Amino acid sequence: MQPQLGRERPSIGGPEEAERVLAAFAGTIAELESVLDAETEDLSSGRIRSALSREERKSDLAAGYLRGLELVRANAVALARFAPEAAGRLRHAHRGFRAALERNQAVIATARAVSEGLVKGVADEMARQSRPAGYGVSTPQPATGSPLVYSRRF
Structure with a gap:
């Protein structure tokens, strides 16, 4: 479960809490990466x-990712000191997540360009x-027909 953030920045009190925070954030990253891969x-x-059906879940996970990122950044020194191995695993997981995000953005850009x-x-x-x-040189006439209308629903 992702730790909840209020206005104040919680501090990490020990190794167990550091491991828990890093594991929760890594779990959020893994879930979000899975949703992005499926999309x-x-x-x-x-x-x-099918891709659009995951939008709500993706938004929830992205919000959790941002909260977790803020928590990890605010406590980076304590996390690295109390749980250096878990912090290293998180860095590795985050690199994989960035690669999945880049693939997803490239596919979205391609789909947008095609549509x-x-x-x-x-x-x-x-x-x-x-x-x-008509006969003779054809000059482009302004379109006088009805406008093109399309639905954004698929």
Whole structure:
């Protein structure tokens, strides 16, 4: 369970507490990485609805990650002194998490670019079809048809 943070910064009192805080934060990182990996796989496979179904869980874990990060940063010296091995494991886990996050962001950027390209292509085709066909040099006419409307729900 992630320790709760109030306005004050809790201090780490001993090795057991340091181990507990680091283990809780590592658990949050592992869960968030798992959700990101599943989302990345779904987006890569075109399963948008499935990827979006994890949004609430991902948001909750991201909030827990930020709280844990604040706690660890505020007590970095004590954590390193009381639990140096657990701190080393956490650093290693965090590197893996950053790599998963970078993969996820790359897939999201690709999906966004593809979807924007599709929408633009549909809009351009609709505008092309609404232009009158005639003889001679064709000059682009402003689109006078109905606007393109799409739903953000999948």
